[in-house]
Amino acid sequence: MSTAPFILAASGRRSSHTPxxxxxxxxxxxxxxxxxxxxxxxxxxIKAPDRAAELTLQPVRRYGVDAAVLYSDIIVPxxxxxxxxxxxPGTGPVCDAPLRTADxxxxxxxxxxxxxxxxxxxxVDMLVAELPESVPLLAFAGAPFTVASYxxxxxxxxxxxxxxxxxxxxxxxxxxxxxxxxQHAVASIGGQLDHGARAFQLFDSWAGTLSRAxxxxxxxxxxxxxxxxxxxxxxxxxxxxxxxxxxxxxxSMLSAGPKVLGLDWRTPIGDARRRMGASLVVQGNLxxxxxxxxxxxxxxxxxxxxxxxxxLDGERHPGHIFNLGHGVPPNADPDVLxxxxxxxxERTAR
Amino acid sequence: MSTAPFILAASGRRSSHTPxxxxxxxxxxxxxxxxxxxxxxxxxxIKAPDRAAELTLQPVRRYGVDAAVLYSDIIVPxxxxxxxxxxxPGTGPVCDAPLRTADxxxxxxxxxxxxxxxxxxxxVDMLVAELPESVPLLAFAGAPFTVASYxxxxxxxxxxxxxxxxxxxxxxxxxxxxxxxxQHAVASIGGQLDHGARAFQLFDSWAGTLSRAxxxxxxxxxxxxxxxxxxxxxxxxxxxxxxxxxxxxxxSMLSAGPKVLGLDWRTPIGDARRRMGASLVVQGNLxxxxxxxxxxxxxxxxxxxxxxxxxLDGERHPGHIFNLGHGVPPNADPDVLxxxxxxxxERTAR
Numbered sequence: 098m099s100t101a102p103f104i105l106a107a108s109g110r111r112s113s114h115t116p117x118x119x120x121x122x123x124x125x126x127x128x129x130x131x132x133x134x135x136x137x138x139x140x141x142x143i144k145a146p147d148r149a150a151e152l153t154l155q156p157v158r159r160y161g162v163d164a165a166v167l168y169s170d171i172i173v174p175x176x177x178x179x180x181x182x183x184x185x186p187g188t189g190p191v192c193d194a195p196l197r198t199a200d201x202x203x204x205x206x207x208x209x210x211x212x213x214x215x216x217x218x219x220x221v222d223m224l225v226a227e228l229p230e231s232v233p234l235l236a237f238a239g240a241p242f243t244v245a246s247y248x249x250x251x252x253x254x255x256x257x258x259x260x261x262x263x264x265x266x267x268x269x270x271x272x273x274x275x276x277x278x279x280q281h282a283v284a285s286i287g288g289q290l291d292h293g294a295r296a297f298q299l300f301d302s303w304a305g306t307l308s309r310a311x312x313x314x315x316x317x318x319x320x321x322x323x324x325x326x327x328x329x330x331x332x333x334x335x336x337x338x339x340x341x342x343x344x345x346x347x348x349s350m351l352s353a354g355p356k357v358l359g360l361d362w363r364t365p366i367g368d369a370r371r372r373m374g375a376s377l378v379v380q381g382n383l384x385x386x387x388x389x390x391x392x393x394x395x396x397x398x399x400x401x402x403x404x405x406x407x408x409l410d411g412e413r414h415p416g417h418i419f420n421l422g423h424g425v426p427p428n429a430d431p432d433v434l435x436x437x438x439x440x441x442x443e444r445t446a447r
Numbered sequence: 448m449s450t451a452p453f454i455l456a457a458s459g460r461r462s463s464h465t466p467x468x469x470x471x472x473x474x475x476x477x478x479x480x481x482x483x484x485x486x487x488x489x490x491x492x493i494k495a496p497d498r499a500a501e502l503t504l505q506p507v508r509r510y511g512v513d514a515a516v517l518y519s520d521i522i523v524p525x526x527x528x529x530x531x532x533x534x535x536p537g538t539g540p541v542c543d544a545p546l547r548t549a550d551x552x553x554x555x556x557x558x559x560x561x562x563x564x565x566x567x568x569x570x571v572d573m574l575v576a577e578l579p580e581s582v583p584l585l586a587f588a589g590a591p592f593t594v595a596s597y598x599x600x601x602x603x604x605x606x607x608x609x610x611x612x613x614x615x616x617x618x619x620x621x622x623x624x625x626x627x628x629x630q631h632a633v634a635s636i637g638g639q640l641d642h643g644a645r646a647f648q649l650f651d652s653w654a655g656t657l658s659r660a661x662x663x664x665x666x667x668x669x670x671x672x673x674x675x676x677x678x679x680x681x682x683x684x685x686x687x688x689x690x691x692x693x694x695x696x697x698x699s700m701l702s703a704g705p706k707v708l709g710l711d712w713r714t715p716i717g718d719a720r721r722r723m724g725a726s727l728v729v730q731g732n733l734x735x736x737x738x739x740x741x742x743x744x745x746x747x748x749x750x751x752x753x754x755x756x757x758x759l760d761g762e763r764h765p766g767h768i769f770n771l772g773h774g775v776p777p778n779a780d781p782d783v784l785x786x787x788x789x790x791x792x793e794r795t796a797r
Binding site: 257258305307308344362384385386390394401 | 692751
């Protein structure tokens, strides 16, 4: 039985302290990160397993976080099968020919990790050999909706108009696309777990743009399929379901089957447990913008999150994994991040 | 006593049909709009009262909507007092010198509509003379938080990091800034109401980035002050409180004192009334992205909104003003917007 704080907390069991980690790319504000990351697409850095493994380890070494999240990107599977998607530095994922028709779907064949992205599995192998038992490696993939939104919009969007148009005007094609992306997510995470990753996170970062009715009809069955397939393949491995601005969708996202529900700063932990049960295991939820407001503000806000996790029973709830409510800001001060990690560990140590 | 459907619905009284209007800039996808709008900053179009009045009237004439929303912009007051903010076409509001210190606050003196922006009041005068009793003119202003976010960030933001940093690290300056912006909003809307506008909307478009605790501490007292001052000055004039992605803040936004609560598509009307009372008067909430999905999808979604407004008592609730959950997309098909207006009127006529 593992005594890793992350693994214990993910199943609601007491651990030595509340585990803390930062979402990808956790190390991106570090000088040692910039020294080896290089210019150009993140996909190039991911394709060099030594470099991806090192970039994964840097924040673990520097901050002493309780989990290592693979240095990778949610568009790796679609890129690897030759759909025609890349990451443009400063912009994000871009497609020259976005997915709009059934013909475009042919460019999205099933993803075979060992054949299509062996570099990811090599990085996982290196990391599993390197990491101590106390620091699990986390696999991740994009949820079908969020990946679909990149493929359909062709570039970052605030309105998701093409995605919503396809969803509503051609539900048959929509569901075919989502089924394909379920396969991608399951194969991607499953491959990483087969190679020794010990937990995973499904990123549905942009699902919050949907009404709950649309989420339940067009998205939930597919995200549920991802969690179900992974639970069959790896029944003891905990999964986290994460989105931003998803307060209105949380009950549905929980029903998809994760062991851990990711919260952003808009949803107090106490409110989430009042809504979904006192034993709810949550991850979150410091506003990353506050990391940029200096150590004093960031630590006050860290304390507020820890207090929030004690608010139902007056003492620390075991089912809490501390994190930001989104990724680490690229301009975050490493000293502030370190102070946050130290504060979480100190205040929750038993 | 007015029989204008908008005015009746805003106070929860039965009217001939559910009133419908589109948010600013309602006419921006019309060919007649593009013919006279001109290139360059929207502020130039606003400064020509004839043109602003005509741009306000175009969607009323074309679509037969039940309210005319003044062609203007929420940064007019800050621009007019010489803070140093403009609207860059294709980008949005930009400041060369964003507000970060107490010194910067000196550039934001009180706003005097008649002296600082007489062109707005002239456009209001023209519109009030032109519009029939059945179509009220709506005044509007930006809520203190959303205007502050533009002044502080200096350009559109997804993270609002400078705004949150100032709020948390210098609450004294934050509240001074908000008080100044309360004066701006009250003077701006108040001036338009003095000249004959018959309702108003306070746009807190970006408040949804805040947790409810931060909203309640740093924003709510100031938005409450806006509604309170306007209620004293114009006790019978209904106000709408609007934000995007604010599902988690709605109870607080209602407590600020509006007669009407704006909803985006994330919050079902039925849910809002279950949470805040069966007599709640709401405005919304068709997803504007669905206007772009063709008439068939847009009309199905329109029907769903109308059904949602009947869902608590099985017949049409009188306290509903139909609108999109955000502004009209610039690439919206005028025929689809027309079909939506016609559908709302036909299905709700008694």
